[in-house]
Amino acid sequence: MWSSTLLLVLVFWILGRLDNEAQIYDIPNVIIDNKSCLTSSGNNEDEFLTFTSDRALAERLLTKLCTNDVINRQFGRVKVRWSHSDEDVIQYVGKGIADLALVKENLMHAFATQRTHGYDNVAQYQDYATYLFSLKEQPELTKQYLWGKRIGLLDYPSSRSGHIVPKKMLNELGIKDGDVEIVYANSHSALRELLSSGRVDLISSYWHERDSERFSQNYITEIDNNISGSKWYLKMETANTDLRCAVQKTLQTLAKETQSDYYKHLILMKPCMPHDSPVNEEVM
Known part of the structure; x- marks a missing residue:
């Protein structure tokens, strides 16, 4: 039975390659x-x-x-x-x-x-700035505003705009880990997906020229403007x-x-x- 199943898988794979021989696809789960x-x-x-x-x-x-x-x-x-x-x-x-x-x-x-x-x-x-992004309102850098918010950050402690700067801001405002919900992502593009899909209320990142296609500059607030x-x-x-x-x-x-x-x-x-x-x- 296993032989028949493997044969069918192989046949379908070959047919798929023939139908799409001009295209190249990344193999799932292979990094x-x-x-x-x-x-x-x-x-x-x-x-x-x-x-x-x-x-x-x-x-x-x-x-x-x-x-x-x-x-x-x-x-x-x-x-x-x-x-x-x-x-x-x-x-x-x-x-x-x-x-x-x-x-x-x-x-x-x-x-x-x-x-x-x-x-x-x-x-x-060149140096750049770090911002808090929101979808529907301009973020405020206050303890009252940020309390209870879901905030997307990068899961890389060395990232200035996605981790270090926002963590420092929260600490300076007296916001502890339990006061907000931190959702970690593995890239800046993944952070933007979290925000646009509504899975977080805010993200911390830099402003990219393509961001105007998905987000409003009226709804970003600068945290730090001197990131190396x-x-x-x-x-x-x-x-x-x-x-x-x-x-x-x-x-x-x-x-x-x-x-x-x-x-x-x-x-x-x-x-x-x-x-x-x-x-x-x-x-x-």
């Missing part, structure tokens, strides 16, 4: 958290690993790095990995595994990675100037091509001068 490519240096066993929380950004960066002349000369493989998990940040950045990482400055300071692993801040995004933007850190165990320049130019190209208001505002730290770049390196 894809990295992608990689081989460079032209086939015999080189060195891998250039990038870590970030944004999958779309990581995939675009992979495409750029895989065609970069300097990367192709110095490495045999390029790999990008994305994750929101603080445990993964500790694993890849805290232990110095990642060559290039987009993380919050407070985490880098906590792990002392700049001193222990030689990470250098090569670029960063994420920063790109490159592991510089040696004075690898060619690599630093190549990474900065690649990040600058991504910033110019992106549609995101946040990612387009990139600031290069100690930017490479023309004479720092390799003679044959294409200026991006």
